[in-house]
Amino acid sequence: MAVTIKDVAKQAHTSIATVSKVLNGSYSISQETADRIQKAIQELDYRPNLRARNFSKQMTKTVVWVTSLEKNISFLNPHMFEIMCGLEKALFLKDYSLIIKSISVQDAVGYIKEAYYAKIADGFVIHASVISPELDEMIEKEGIPHLVVGMPDFLNHFCWVDVDNRFAGELAAKFLLEQGYQTLAFLGGTQEDKISMHRLSGVMSVLKEHDLIVPKNHVQHGESEYENAYRMTEQVLESDEKPQAIICANNYIAYGCISALHDRNIEVPETIGIVAFDQHPFSGILKPKLTVVNIDVFDLGVQAGKYILQKIRKPNLHIQSYITCPEIIVRESTK
C-alpha cells in the first residue's frame, strides 16, 4: 500500500486536515507544525494521490483531444499531431493531462456526452474532422466546455480556432512581389479544397492591390498529386506570358511542379521562383528546398490549450477566431 496522507499525519503527530493544509499552502499553520509535517513527508517519501484530490475537488484536471485516428493518419496529416503536441504542452503547464480519443464523426456526439457526464474530463478539444451539426446541437444544449480546432463549414455555435489561410496566401504573394517576381501563377488543389481556395483568395487580393492582372491559365485547380501537378505546370508554361513565380497550394503540388520545370531545364529560382505552404517534411527535402509560408500549427495547439482552460474556468466565454503566425521560410526555390 502506498503511503497516504494518514501516514504522514500519524508520523507528524497531527491530523490529516492539517497535513492537507500545508500541502495546499493556504490557511494559517504554525511554522513549527509545518516543518514537522514537511519532515514527515520527506521521510515517508509521500506523494499525494492526485486522483483522490481531483475527485474530492470535483474536477478531473484533464481534457480530451477528440479526433479521428485511422491507420496512416500520421503520414497523411502530420499537422494534426503537431497541434496535439502544442496542446499537450499548454495543458501540462497548467497541470492538466491530455487524453487522446479516436472516434468517428458518427460516434463523436455520443462519446463526448458520455465522457462529459462520466467525468472523464473537464473539457474537450475537438478536431474539425469529427464535428457535425448534431454535435453542435448537443454541445450547445448540454453546455459542454469545448473548443473546435478548424473552422466549421456549417452554421454553428461552436467555439473554434483556425489558421488564417487567406492571410498566408497574402504573405506568399507579397513576398514574391518584394523579391522582384512580377507575374505570379497559382497551382491549387481542387475547388472543394477550402484551404487551397483561401490561400488563393489571399494571393488574389494582393495582386489586385498592386493592379496586377492574372492571365486565365495562370490559376489552376486539380488533385494534389504528382501527375496532375506536372500537368498543371505545363498548362501554365504554355501561356503567352510565362509567370516569373509559381505559388503551389501545398507540397505535393510543388513536387510535381518542380519536376516539370526540372525536365524542361527551367532554372529555379533564377527563371521561375516557387513558394509553397507548410513545414511539411517534403518542403525541406525536395530539390531545390522549397521556400514556404509556414504556419505554426504547434502554436495553434498551444493557443487551443490556453483557450480550453479559459473555457473550463468560464464556460460562457465564446471564442471564434483565427490564430495566425505565418512566416516566410526562405530556402532555395526563391531569389
Add this chain to the structure above:
Amino acid sequence: MAVTIKDVAKQAHTSIATVSKVLNGSYSISQETADRIQKAIQELDYRPNLRARNFSKQMTKTVVWVTSLEKNISFLNPHMFEIMCGLEKALFLKDYSLIIKSISVQDAVGYIKEAYYAKIADGFVIHASVISPELDEMIEKEGIPHLVVGMPDFLNHFCWVDVDNRFAGELAAKFLLEQGYQTLAFLGGTQEDKISMHRLSGVMSVLKEHDLIVPKNHVQHGESEYENAYRMTEQVLESDEKPQAIICANNYIAYGCISALHDRNIEVPETIGIVAFDQHPFSGILKPKLTVVNIDVFDLGVQAGKYILQKIRKPNLHIQSYITCPEIIVRESTK
C-alpha cells in the same frame, strides 16, 4: 449537480448498493427490482461517474504514453504517432484511456515515478527516445508496470517491443531476388544508424544464403538526405558490375537515388529496381512510386497496448520481443 447513484436509488426506492449491483451486472438481483432500477436510470439519464468508480476500485484505467514531443516532431517522426494511434485503439477496446505526456530524457525518471505514485495511471508505455539507465534502475526498483517501444541500446531490465528491422531487410532482398534482380546494392544511413544497419544485416544474410558476392562499393553509408544519396548512387553506378537493384535504407535516400537515376536516363524499374522501407508519405508520392517493405507501426502500437494491459494485470510478466508484420508493398519501382 449531476445525477448520482443516490438519485437513482431514491427514484427506484432502493439502496445504492443494489443500484451498484445491477450496474455491475453481478450478484443476484430480482428481475423486478432490476427493471425498476433500469427504468430510473433511463428516466434520470444517469451515467456513473467513472472517476469515482475507478477511485473506489483503486485503479485509474489509464496508461500514459511517455515520449519527447518537441516542435516539428510530427513531421520528423510520424511513425511515433502511428504507434500511438495503435496504442490508443488497443487501450480503448479495454476501456482504458491514453494520456500523452511529453518529457525530456532527463525528466522522464522523475516524472514517471511521480505520476505512478500520484496514481495518474496504472502503467506507462515509454518511447525508447526517453529511456536511460537511470530510468531502468528506477522502474526496476519501484516495480512500475511499463513497456518500452523500441529496443534499448544498453543493458537493461526493461520490458520492450520493437520492429525486427533485420527481418525487414531479409524480406527486401528475398523479394528482389524472386523478381529476378540478381545483383543488389544497398544505400544506407550512417553506420551509427541502427535501423539502417539492421536492415543491411538482413539483406546480407539473404545474399550469403544465395552465395551472392557483393562488390565492395555496392554498399554505401552516409547521411540520409538528397545530396548524399545522389552521391552514393553515383558511387554505386561507377562500379564495374552495375547492380540490377538498389535497396535504400529509407525514403530520403531513395529520393536522392531515383533522382540520380532519372538524371542519367536509367529506367526504373526496367534497368534498375528500387526497394525502400516504410509507408512514409514520401514513398507513395515519389515518381516512380516506391516499392517498399512496410512495417506496420500502427500494429506495433496495438501490440504494445495489449502487452501493457497484461503487465498491469500481472506485473511480473516479462516481455522482450520483436514484433513484426512487415510486408512488401509493390508499386512502380520494381518489376
Add this chain to the structure above:
DNA sequence: CTGAAAGCGCTAACAT
C-alpha cells in the same frame, strides 16, 4: 492555529 467530521460517488464486504 488545529482537528473532527462530513462529503466527493462509487464498490464490496457483511448483515439481514
Add this chain to the structure above:
DNA sequence: ATGTTAGCGCTTTCAG
C-alpha cells in the same frame, strides 16, 4: 435478494 456500512484519499467547513 436487498440494505447497511465502511472504506478509497483527499478537501473543506466548522468548532474549538
